[in-house]
Amino acid sequence: MSVNLDISEGEGRVQESLEITLRPIELSDVDDFMVWAADDKVTRFCLWDTYTSKEQALNYIKNCAIPHPWLRVICIENRAIGAITVTPGSGFDRCRGELGYVLSYNYWGKGIVTRAVQMVASTIFKEWPYLERLQAIVATDNNGSQRVLEKAGFQLEGLLRKYRVIKGKTKDEVMFSLLSTDNFLV
Amino acid sequence: MDPSRITLRKFRPTDADDLFSWAGDDQVTRYLRWKTLESKQEALTFIEEVCMPHPWRRSICIDDCSVGFISVFSGSGEDRCRADIGYAVAVEFWGQGIASKAVEMAIPQVFQDFPELVRLQAYVDVENKASHRVLEKAGFSKEGLLRKYFYLKGRIKDLVVYSILSKDESI
Numbered sequence: 001m002s003v004n005l006d007i008s009e010g011e012g013r014v015q016e017s018l019e020i021t022l023r024p025i026e027l028s029d030v031d032d033f034m035v036w037a038a039d040d041k042v043t044r045f046c047l048w049d050t051y052t053s054k055e056q057a058l059n060y061i062k063n064c065a066i067p068h069p070w071l072r073v074i075c076i077e078n079r080a081i082g083a084i085t086v087t088p089g090s091g092f093d094r095c096r097g098e099l100g101y102v103l104s105y106n107y108w109g110k111g112i113v114t115r116a117v118q119m120v121a122s123t124i125f126k127e128w129p130y131l132e133r134l135q136a137i138v139a140t141d142n143n144g145s146q147r148v149l150e151k152a153g154f155q156l157e158g159l160l161r162k163y164r165v166i167k168g169k170t171k172d173e174v175m176f177s178l179l180s181t182d183n184f185l186v
Numbered sequence: 187m188d189p190s191r192i193t194l195r196k197f198r199p200t201d202a203d204d205l206f207s208w209a210g211d212d213q214v215t216r217y218l219r220w221k222t223l224e225s226k227q228e229a230l231t232f233i234e235e236v237c238m239p240h241p242w243r244r245s246i247c248i249d250d251c252s253v254g255f256i257s258v259f260s261g262s263g264e265d266r267c268r269a270d271i272g273y274a275v276a277v278e279f280w281g282q283g284i285a286s287k288a289v290e291m292a293i294p295q296v297f298q299d300f301p302e303l304v305r306l307q308a309y310v311d312v313e314n315k316a317s318h319r320v321l322e323k324a325g326f327s328k329e330g331l332l333r334k335y336f337y338l339k340g341r342i343k344d345l346v347v348y349s350i351l352s353k354d355e356s357i
Binding site: 047089092093094095096132133135155157158159160161162163164165166170175177179 | 219263264265266267268304305307327329330331332333334335336337338342347349351
């Protein structure tokens with residue numbers, strides 16, 4: 001499952017005290033998971049609906065998140081405050097991966113997701129040698145998320161009109177990509 | 187060409203010879219995922235096993251003889267507002283506006299047949315300029331260049347994405 005892109009307005013530069021790490025998700029992360037996944041402000045731009053129970057969250061973590069080809073929780077002092085995913089294509093689409101991310105509302109505007117995206121970009125092309133393109137699709141009204149990708153060195157390729165249905169509405173979305181051959185900040 | 191000679195209809199087994207003549211041509215299949223057909227028997231099998239059961243595939247006909255195809259693939263879930271269109275025409279009918287006319291004819295049928303469809307899109311190889319013109323003439327808008335988007339016949343491709351919306355169409 002891909003988590004969608006979600007971050008607010010705001011300049012974002014990681015404060016010195018906030019060192020983030022990425023690690024695989026565990027069932028014990030469930031309470032921290034609920035902090036973002038049960039928050040409408042966070043899920044507003046996500047393809048998935050707000051979580052309403054711990055059981056639903058445990059089910060997702062066990063059956064989707066843990067087996068996911070590439071999912072990491074974004075941590076501060078090893079506590080999960082969000083997640084970042086790369087979902088690979090298969091067959092002829094193997095050269096392409098789809099980036100998604102989500103972050104607890106209280107941590108928005110500090111440059112955390114930008115840093116996490118940079119960390120992913122610096123490793124994913126080496127982990128998956130057949131990956132040539134990392135792409136992200138963001139709703140046009142999700143300005144914060146667009147800024148994350150611009151700062152992380154992604155290129156805006158086009159505006160895709162009425163591309164997907166999100167929360168019952170067809171949305172205009174912007175396509176961004178980063179190629180293994182692009183220069184990007186590490 | 188008199189446009190009333192151009193029609194769209196479902197494929198029939200009796201199209202096998204005509205299908206083989208254009209789908210057996212590497213120039214026609216160059217930008218398609220289709221493998222170039224190698225015999226009339228293969229053409230017949232392809233019609234019966236792929237073209238006829240397809241959710242939306244039409245033969246482009248001139249005087250009711252197949253000279254090409256149009257296919258539409260629709261999405262599901264969050265992608266249900268969207269469908270992809272693909273097409274090809276025999277080489278002897280290139281440069282006469284036939285593919286454009288066929289795509290123009292298909293558009294209202296497609297929006298009618300897929301009630302949840304809002305966006306009809308096409309991915310075209312950046313090198314395939316003739317196909318860009320087909321879509322532009324049929325009223326599609328160019329939205330962007332997608333770099334290294336997928337592999338086709340062993341080569342990674344830059345693609346241009348075009349779209350037409352149900353609201354564009356109804357003007």
